[in-house]
Amino acid sequence: MALRINGEIEIPDSALEERFIRSPGAGGQNVNKVSTAVQLRFDARACVALSVISNSIFQRLKTLAGSRMSKEGVVTIIANSFRTQDRNRKDAATRLAQLVQKAVIPPKSRRATRPSKTQKTKRLEQKKREGATKKTRARVSFDGD
Numbered sequence: 001m002a003l004r005i006n007g008e009i010e011i012p013d014s015a016l017e018e019r020f021i022r023s024p025g026a027g028g029q030n031v032n033k034v035s036t037a038v039q040l041r042f043d044a045r046a047c048v049a050l051s052v053i054s055n056s057i058f059q060r061l062k063t064l065a066g067s068r069m070s071k072e073g074v075v076t077i078i079a080n081s082f083r084t085q086d087r088n089r090k091d092a093a094t095r096l097a098q099l100v101q102k103a104v105i106p107p108k109s110r111r112a113t114r115p116s117k118t119q120k121t122k123r124l125e126q127k128k129r130e131g132a133t134k135k136t137r138a139r140v141s142f143d144g145d
Contacts, residue, residue, distance in 0.1 A: 003093055005100045009050070016096075017041040018089065023080040037080035040092035045073025050100075061103035075099070 003011040023037035044050060044065075050057050062069055069075050077099075079092035115123075 003097055005097055006104065009100070009104065011042065011047060011096075011100070015043055015047045017043075018092075020085060021078075023083075023088075036083060036085050036088060037078060038085065038088040038092045040077045040079070040089075040096060042075045042077075042096055043073065044069070044075050056106070057100075057103050060106075061100060064099055064103055 003013075003016065005011065017040070019039040019041070020035040021037045021039055022035050044058055044061055050061070058073070061075070062073070065075050068077060075096065077092045077095050079088040079095065081091055082088050
């Protein structure tokens with residue numbers, strides 16, 4: 001079963017690698033015997049599904065993943081929130097899908113704008129009013145002494 005990101009992108013199982021590790025934290029004797037935490041590894045650099053669309057998706061994924069991505073381009077997600085392997089597997093897969101979905105969406109380009117003449121005059125008038133208010137807060141000097 002492949003991991004579906006959207007209508008165009010589907011990550012094959014061959015690109016995903018799951019390892020079960022012991023989960024840290026509380027859990028009594030069970031935590032010492034059972035490996036319920038999941039370490040999901042996704043080789044993003046070698047993934048055909050991402051490289052077919054564009055290299056910019058990989059670059060955005062690299063930025064979003066941060067320290068979760070190695071120098072070789074492998075994204076590692078560790079899921080240990082739940083007490084069962086199945087729920088942790090689903091959690092890791094969901095988190096990976098959300099990460100890739102964010103990377104697929106290109107950022108909106110910013111259009112530079114300028115303030116209108118009216119806005120400039122309003123801002124300057126406001127500055128003058130603030131200055132006048134602050135002037136009234138100055139220390140009072142007594143010249144008669």
